[in-house]
Amino acid sequence: MKKILVTGGLGFIGSHTVVELQNAGFEVVIIDNLSNSKIEVLNQITSITGIQPDFYQLDLRIKNDVKNFFNNNTVDGIIHFAASKAVGESVEKPLLYYENNITTLVYLLQEMKERKLDNFIFSSSCTVYGQADELPITENAPTKPAESPYGNTKQIGEEIIKDSCNAYELNAIALRYFNPIGAHDSVKIGELPIGVPQNLIPFVTQTAAGIREQLSVFGDDYPTPDGTAVRDYIHVVDLAKAHIAALQRLINKNNKQHFEFFNVGTGKGSSVLEVIKAFETVTGKKLNYKIVDRRAGDITAAYADTTLANKELHWKTEKTLEEALLSAWKWQEKQ
Known part of the structure; x- marks a missing residue:
């Protein structure tokens, strides 16, 4: 049984990926500093799968703590989610984002190099494309100057991984997410932002639940059919399964280059x-x-061309926007 480290494993995407890893027969160890997640999620994961993952409350910005973890644990792969992720907040607090998203990545890769570990999956983002010239966005689209410090950390992160893979023959895949939404069918895990939500769907569900008085729609003067921004909303369980597909590609040595990247979305834009x-x-x-x-x-609009991920990872989305929205609402009601 392969043992996989999931950083940020109690977060929204991380927790769903832990469940899918366990369902696929992997042993999981989680690192999370609980800055944007809750320890109760660990019990929820356990109640879904019947297996309690190992858990370490640890801040990856503390280099010695990272080293100590690897001194005491052997893993067969890493899925790296731990990062700050709000575009608006990153504009206000750029140094927090650079410290949290870049130094932690470097410390992990240093440990992998020293210990000759392999199989690294990076949680990247479609923000690396900026406002793409053509839609849908393929992996051949150029990365553009980032619109936010958050987006910049994903671009820099990919460059750091690519350079490390070339220098040390590590194998890594960056998954460029579009917009993850929804909750697990069990309604035991879902998106639970701490404080005011930075993403659309939790703000929608909290408004519907009466927690927020009003939902703000940021701009209706974009050059889109109804004037509002267009995004590619993917069910978080579909997204979680893409990580399993990417991990198996690396473990089975089916990757064609040391560093690869794939778009992970539905291929459909919704305003x-x-x-x-x-x-x-x-x-x-x-x-x-x-x-x-x-x-x-x-940006105005972003939605994925998922042809490459469909072909190379043997993965595609299964759930609809409506299913994702309904699951998000059921999750909110349960709160």
């Missing part, structure tokens, strides 16, 4: 207003929303 209407339809809840000014760092 903010389309998402709001779809949510109202599947839940029967009316949303109180208001059009406000555009937000710094936001």
Whole structure:
């Protein structure tokens, strides 16, 4: 049984990926500093799979703690989620983002190099493309100057991994996510932002639940059919399964280069207003929303061409936008 380290494993995407790893027969060890997650998630994962993952509360910014972890644990691969991830916050707190997202990555890769470990999956983002010239976005699209410090940390992160792979013959895959939403079918894990949500769907569900008075729609003057920004919303369980596919590609030595990257989305763009209407339809809840000014760092439209991931990873999405929205609402109701 292969043992996989999942950093940030109690977070939204991390927890769903831990469940899918366990379902696929992997042993899992989690590192999380609980800065944007809750320890209760560990019990929820255990209640879904019947297996309690090993857990270390550890801050990856502390180099000695990272070294001590690897002195005491042997792993067959790493899936690295631990990072700060809000575009707006990154504009306000760039140094926090550079410290949290870059130094932690470097410390992990240093340990992998020293110990001759392999199989690294990086949680990247479609933000590396900026506002792409052509839609849907393929992996051949150029990366553009980042619109936010968050996006920049993903670009720099990929460059650091690529250089490390070339120098030390590590094998790594970066998955460039589009917009993960939804919750596990069990409704035991889902997206639980601490404080004011930075992403659309938790703000939608919290508004529907009466926690937030009003949903802000940032801009209706984009050059899109209804004027609101367009994104590719992928169910988090589909996204989690992409990590298993990528990991198995590395473990089975099916990768064609030391460093590879894949788009992970549905291939379909939905505008903010389309998402709001779809949510109202599947839940029967009316949303109180208001059009406000555009937000710094936001782009007009982004949705994936997933041909490469479908072919090379033998992976594709299975769940619809409506299923994802309904699961997100059921999760919110449970809270």
